[in-house]
Amino acid sequence: xxxxxxxxxxxxxxxxxxxxxxxxxxxxxxxxxxxxxxxxxxxxxxxxxxxxxxxxxxxxxxxxxxxxxxxxxxxxxxxxxxxxxxxxxxxxxxxxxxxxxxxxxxxxxxxxxxxxxxxxxxxxxxxxxxxxxxxxxxxxxxxxxxxxxxxxxxxxxxxxxxxxxxxxxxxxxxxxxxxxxxxxxxxxxxxxxxxxxxxxxxxxxxxxxxxxxxxxxxxxxxxxxxxxxxxxxxxxxxxxxxxxxxxxxxxxxxxxxxxxx
Amino acid sequence: xxxxxxxxxxxxxxxxxxxxxxxxxxxxxxxxxxxxxxxxxxxxxxxxxxxxxxxxxxxxxxxxxxxxxxxxxxxxxxxxxxxxxxxxxxxxxxxxxxxxxxxxxxxxxxxxxxxxxxxxxxxxxxxxxxxxxxxxxxxxxxxxxxxxxxxxxxxxxxxxxxxxxxxxxxxxxxxxxxxxxxxxxxxxxxxxxxxxxxxxxxxxxxxxxxxxxxxxxxxxxxxxxxxxxxxxxxxxxxxxxxxxxxxxxxxxxxxxxxxxxxxxxxxxxxxxxxxxxxxxxxxxxxxxxxxxxxxxxxxxxxxxxxxxxxxxxxxxxxxxxxxxxxxxxxxxxxxxxxxxxxxxxxxxxxxxxxxx
Numbered sequence: 099x100x101x102x103x104x105x106x107x108x109x110x111x112x113x114x115x116x117x118x119x120x121x122x123x124x125x126x127x128x129x130x131x132x133x134x135x136x137x138x139x140x141x142x143x144x145x146x147x148x149x150x151x152x153x154x155x156x157x158x159x160x161x162x163x164x165x166x167x168x169x170x171x172x173x174x175x176x177x178x179x180x181x182x183x184x185x186x187x188x189x190x191x192x193x194x195x196x197x198x199x200x201x202x203x204x205x206x207x208x209x210x211x212x213x214x215x216x217x218x219x220x221x222x223x224x225x226x227x228x229x230x231x232x233x234x235x236x237x238x239x240x241x242x243x244x245x246x247x248x249x250x251x252x253x254x255x256x257x258x259x260x261x262x263x264x265x266x267x268x269x270x271x272x273x274x275x276x277x278x279x280x281x282x283x284x285x286x287x288x289x290x291x292x293x294x295x296x297x298x299x300x301x302x303x304x305x306x307x308x309x310x311x312x313x314x315x316x317x318x319x320x321x322x323x324x325x326x327x328x329x330x331x332x333x334x335x336x337x338x339x340x341x342x343x344x345x346x347x348x349x350x351x352x353x354x355x356x357x358x359x
Numbered sequence: 360x361x362x363x364x365x366x367x368x369x370x371x372x373x374x375x376x377x378x379x380x381x382x383x384x385x386x387x388x389x390x391x392x393x394x395x396x397x398x399x400x401x402x403x404x405x406x407x408x409x410x411x412x413x414x415x416x417x418x419x420x421x422x423x424x425x426x427x428x429x430x431x432x433x434x435x436x437x438x439x440x441x442x443x444x445x446x447x448x449x450x451x452x453x454x455x456x457x458x459x460x461x462x463x464x465x466x467x468x469x470x471x472x473x474x475x476x477x478x479x480x481x482x483x484x485x486x487x488x489x490x491x492x493x494x495x496x497x498x499x500x501x502x503x504x505x506x507x508x509x510x511x512x513x514x515x516x517x518x519x520x521x522x523x524x525x526x527x528x529x530x531x532x533x534x535x536x537x538x539x540x541x542x543x544x545x546x547x548x549x550x551x552x553x554x555x556x557x558x559x560x561x562x563x564x565x566x567x568x569x570x571x572x573x574x575x576x577x578x579x580x581x582x583x584x585x586x587x588x589x590x591x592x593x594x595x596x597x598x599x600x601x602x603x604x605x606x607x608x609x610x611x612x613x614x615x616x617x618x619x620x621x622x623x624x625x626x627x628x629x630x631x632x633x634x635x636x637x638x639x640x641x642x643x644x645x646x647x648x649x650x651x652x653x654x655x656x657x658x659x660x661x662x663x664x665x666x667x668x669x670x671x672x673x674x675x676x677x678x679x680x681x682x683x684x685x686x687x688x689x690x691x692x693x694x695x696x697x698x699x700x701x702x703x704x705x706x707x708x709x710x711x712x713x714x715x
Contacts, residue, residue: 261447263409264444267440268438269434282448283446357493
């Protein structure tokens with residue numbers, strides 16, 4: 099009866115499936131390249147020699163790229179965990195009746211956190227926390243806080259009033275409304291905020307190397323200092339790939355929380 | 360039973376609901392109606408305490424609602440609202456199961472109840488159970504919204520302009536369904552609307568509010584024939600009062616015997632008669648057509664009236680299909696009488712006799 103409609107449905111589903119399949123292919127390919135470069139950058143040594151004939155050591159060798167990658171991921175993971183925990187907690191607090199009046203204050207504090215360049219925060223954090231891992235974590239956590247807080251507030255704000263009224267009218271408690279209705283419906287926007295925060299931190303973590311935190315920024319900084327463009331490329335390539343792969347993974351996660359309308 | 364006693368709501372010293380007292384018996388369909396800002400929605404929401412009352416008392420089957428834990432109270436009261444408020448991340452089955460899940464019913468009981476309610480609203484479980492709200496039409500979503508409100512078999516059902524956001528055609532269908540569901544479940548319903556036709560067709564009791572005060576609380580017919588004051592008269596609308604009256608009259612009140620005839624010829628001038636098939640269903644009408652009074656016409660399905668049909672609808676069909684009489688049939692489709700133009704006029708001067 100509805101043959102044309104049904105077939106156009108099928109066609110659109112088919113394009114969807116195709117798009118998803120090609121998306122999977124791209125993501126899979128990028129992950130393979132990322133892993134291969136991390137483990138086997140050495141295999142490209144002839145290439146770098148050819149590109150930079152004037153350099154004596156065109157391959158960064160003071161540490162393995164695997165170690166640098168793991169350290170970098172560790173930095174981002176720890177700082178993002180802190181940003182997300184504090185950010186969501188703060189976002190939840192200022193959207194509850196008890197914390198509503200703190201909303202402007204929290205929002206502007208978070209905005210200030212992002213206004214300070216991470217390099218400046220690092221400079222302030224070093225005397226307080228010493229060199230290395232700790233000041234970098236402080237700077238990254240502060241820097242990544244704003245998108246999480248903003249999106250938590252915005253995400254909870256997208257939950258329609260009628261939905262909330264229905265939840266209350268059907269006898270849900272505050273906690274039940276939060277856990278069963280508000281958070282699931284806000285999750286897509288919150289995850290988008292986490293995505294921005296994590297992607298920013300993947301890039302920003304490189305400057306941790308200026309205060310002695312090991313990361314993919316280490317060859318990058320060394321290359322800049324020692325005028326070795328090959329080191330810079332090697333570090334930047336891996337950071338860039340890591341950011342793209344992470345972004346694509348987040349995109350997938352976000353999609354799971356989209357509910358039609 | 361719901362009793363409001365001196366119910367009052369003040370915002371910043373101004374009364375938006377002012378000393379309202381009324382009693383709605385079990386099984387009644389009560390409609391709160393009035394112009395916007397009259398306090399009808401506020402009154403409704405004070406019953407399940409979505410809005411706290413500033414004064415007065417609400418008794419639900421004898422319990423003061425203020426004494427009950429608020430979540431427990433709300434699980435005893437069904438709540439359906441405009442634009443449904445369905446949870447967009449839950450499928451139809453889970454939406455309907457909202458309150459049973461909060462009450463921790465066993466899964467099999469919830470499943471049975473969901474199927475039962477979907478059947479009540481003519482939603483095929485196989486097709487609709489797994490659909491999400493954005494995949495439903497407005498009418499379907501509204502049915503799911505009401506099904507959700509009825510899920511835990513609440514003592515009363517509150518409905519806040521539930522059909523305000525759907526198109527007029529769908530609204531009529533939903534109203535008819537609501538009437539049927541009310542008859543089948545016997546639920547006590549409090550229904551808010553600003554649409555007088557909706558109120559007249561659904562209510563067994565109408566509370567007309569204006570500026571926070573209860574102006575008149577009566578049965579629909581009484582509201583029409585004995586309006587308390589000019590505001591009531593004006594709000595009901597005088598222009599089509601006759602038609603509104605007919606919307607509260609039923610075909611069985613006007614029905615008279617149908618004259619059968621055997622042959623497909625007219626017996627005499629100006630008389631008309633029905634031909635029936637071997638199962639007693641009306642098949643043709645001899646005479647009584649406006650276009651051609653002498654013709655014998657096949658009975659169209661659109662002509663057929665049932666005893667429960669409102670006279671407004673019957674009259675509308677007579678006018679639209681240009682026929683002076685409609686056949687009245689029982690559930691099996693058998694001819695049991697007829698209702699005609701002259702009958703409509705016949706009842707007009709004795710409205711009290713037909714209170715419903």
